[in-house]
Amino acid sequence: MIAIDQDSSKPPFEQICDQIAGQIHSGDLSVGERLPSVRAMAAQLGIAPGTVAKAYTHLEQSGLVEGRGRSGTHVSAGQDSARGYAARAAADFAGQVRTLGLDIDELLSIVRAALARTR
Template sequence: MTAPRIVVDVENGVPPWRQVRDQLVRLINGGVLPVGSRLPTIRQLAADLGLAAGTVARAYRELETSGVLTTGRRQGTVVAALPSHAPEPLSAAAAEFVAIARSLGASEGEALNAVRAHYLGE
């Protein structure tokens, strides 16, 4: 089974498990992975992405907890439902940015200015 189109950037500050989870949510919401689609095994997806199996397992576990995925012995991991309570990707990205900005000691104004500069392409 080939892995869905997921790209993990280990240098962007967002934990890899969250990148995997958020991209799976987008693929499911976008219809690329409809309900009933079988996902790669944890080991296979981890190998395809160059990640530790525990990283992919955490992403799958988060989606199982919210009812988006189910895992069974015979069928493997399958899309069970459309994400309804999954965090909105922009909000999740903003939360990650705020955490990083705070860890760097940036003030709210500095953080907002950095976002504005990048948003406007400056």
């Protein structure tokens, strides 16, 4: 189940993306499984349909889901979806930390430490 934290600094579409991606990677959502329609998810979360559509588009661009027209949005197959999501997240992170003045080795050390804490 997806939930929006109104107190989060992350916008709702990012929260949706993160939660769906997490459910895909944990196996809670299976390959080929259909996601709720944009309108249904928006109604469930009490947010605008455009917010859900933006999240689904972002997930599709990341390779985690695929839109099948009137058949809805489904979880994509294969490791490419995980790699695509990771590449997108890494690109977002790189864009955010670029101006901090830290060298690449220091940033990689910080990322490794963060990953170790989540195991």
